[in-house]
Amino acid sequence: MSEDTLVSVENLKKHYTSTKTLPDRLFRRTSPPIKAVDGVSFEITAGKTLGLVGESGCGKSTTGETILALRSPTGGTVKFDGKKIGDLSDTEVKNFRRRTGMVFQDPFASLNPRMTAGQIIREPLSVHDVGTQDEQRDRSKSLLKRVGLSADQYDRYPHEFSGGQQQRIAIARALAVEPDFLVLDEPVSALDVSVQAQILNLLADLQTDFGLAYLFIAHDLSVVRYVSDRVAVMYLGNIAEIGPTEAIFERPQHPYTKALLESVPRARLSESDREITTLEDDVPSPRNPPSGCRFRTRCPVVIPPTDIDIDQTAYREVMDLRERIEAGTLTATDVDSTTSNTADAGTPSQQSMTANSVWPGEISSSLHGDNAVAVKTARAELRDGNRQAAIETLRDRFETVCEHDRPEHSNKTHHSAACHLRH
């Protein structure tokens, strides 16, 4: 840990288990926990911004809330200024709360509608007993001005402000007790672009003036690039890649980071001619995440076993087929019906439309040798109702390193991607 590290997160885990009802107890039913955050590690330097980016449901917000001890972690440690959060005494907890703050996504929902802007900003001051009544009032007024509102808006209620102004109030509240570290959970995603830019500029100014460290959680990659010094890309509770902003955006190493960057539509003229490869499918459920590398079910460059000769597209198709059989969405009846469908498949364009509903007939055409034999055998087994055997056959032939080994980050300080391709 370097000297100016303010927050250090080590193998943080947060799992949600559903509460058991009486019938659950009686029948001893257990449901697997939702692994919202499953072993993330990173450090935040004082006065710097770490951008945490990922799609919805990847555990960004849970990470932010767990760091601030708003949720108790299932495993792992969070250290703030060298002290472990879980071990703090009551006074230390209060001190920790004074030195940290949070700004939420929806500004209106995070401001009490029955309090005026002034009261909202003063509340943390009175909780922490900072100054006299008059000093508190003066301080909240100067904070209002600092975030770009005017002091005479002190007595107005949240609904009288626009979204951008409400977010300014939320920022003023977070700044009231002079924290060192703020978790900004999607602070601009509910705002219009022009207002969003105003808030981003404000946050940048505040950081320089007060030496704040930010954990900036967002799904918008261009915003993250604009505000962050370092970026962590999350996928299904894991950090796929972490490193300096420049490196992540210019030299992404993880296939997920690459795909994510490619998916962002650029606001410029050449955009319409830019070729992109879209990721197929949705993010899998965190209740039952894929084994090994979390991204392997969507990864365009999933690694084939070294001892077989297969091209990447065909391998991806085989892997999709395996997933569908293992998930039980491809059944014996499908094999029959898809076979008959292939016979009168209609126009070529229709076929391309259905390219992601892979059928065994098409795959075997792009395979040869033992690979084709394995797929054919599996298909026959599936048709005979022997799903387990089909799964085994395919696994024996096509099992990849991505599915049994979880990729580790190569080093903890610099640019690092959790992908087997790196080793």
Place this chain on the structure above:
Amino acid sequence: MHLTQALRVKAREDFEFMSTHDLLRVCNVSTRFLTETGQINAVEDISFTVRDGETFGIVGESGSGKSVTAHTIMGLIESPGRITSGEIWYRDSALADAVGVDESNGAFVNLVELDAETRRALRGPSFGMIFQDPMSSMDPSVTVGEQIAQAVEAQRRASTNPRSVSTRTQQYGLMRFVVDSLIPHCGYVSTESKQRAIELLDMAGIPDPTERAEAYPHEFSGGMLQRAMIAQALAGEPDVLVADEPTTALDVTIQAQILSLLSEIQAETDMSVILITHNLGVIARMCDRVGVMYAGEIVERGSLADIFEDAVHPYTKGLLGSVPDIDTPGARLEPVAGSVPSLVDEEMGERCYFADRCPKAMEACLDPPPEFDADTGTVLEDDTENRHGVKCVLAQRGYDPDASVSISNANSNSDGDIDSDDSKNTSADNTKDIFNPIKNVIKTISSETNANANADADADADADANPSSKTPSGEGEP
């Protein structure tokens, strides 16, 4: 999906090669909402054309009237809203024959004049719509397949009775409904319609469509449900697809999937798409031509190149300056100060609506600007050639710092009527102090009226970003 790109390029070549027929001409349309708090000018005198097979984008911030424009085109404006003026011309020879318009207009029919039943008959085979939030746009108690089959069925029943001036589900009476409900396997939708629904789901890229058709909307992810909604909109094989923020609720990788899907379907069916979004990246990716909306007006319109490379209106420039570039991040964003104004009629005033936020406001901006041709600087009268139009005096003359005015001052001299409230707050600090007492009174009044205003932009009425010297707005000043 490299295929998408190839298809798009091909579609564009075809498009340039082929005719450039207008399919839809929106001429000076205004839509107003007459609410208790006053008249809200949600859409103000907008004009644009949509050609065969092209994608026309409408971009703007929330409360700028984008969605109301979509509803206006679809004929979905309901009381207290009303299309108060203007015409929407739609080219359809069968319809033109049916309603008996004269031939001088070609095969164009003015949709505004049609009766509600006919408008309703057009939804489906002529106009389809995709909404922003797929979850709240689907019926949660009916399976996805069934919902799409219902749309198919409605079209099927109607097409046996060629596009007529009658309700689509006319033949489906109460008696039939009772019988269908009581006797199983005799529901509203037929087996063929269900089969077609599965085909549509498959076309929209949903894996295992047969099984997924049996699932309820809550069992779908957001992206899959948006695909299902696209499938539903395609049931009638519409000529114009209105997509209102189709990807706003989705993650970026899913957004890329949906946009590819839309391009593929468009290339295949050659329909026209009106794409409404606040995301300039989506516009750049999808559209052939663009209209930029602000305060209910289309302030600038033109080809993609006109808007992105050659913008004239300060608002368009401000909007482009507000988006951080992912490839080459600049030092600092240069957004427009303030936020979208109220659309309540009496607060809007007779001037350029953007003037109070505009870094280049001049004396000439105190009059509402006509639409200029951005290339020649002349007033654009009847735009049939799809020129680069802009509602800003800068199209006609350069910026003259000597003639610059702070609209706020001009307004406060005219003894501060309510509509000056916005602008006064953006004025320089010294004037602000002088007017503070008055302003507070005015603010209270206007915020009270606004609290009740039933418009999107209600809270924005007093949305004075009131920039401190640190906020970026100061930098925009010359």
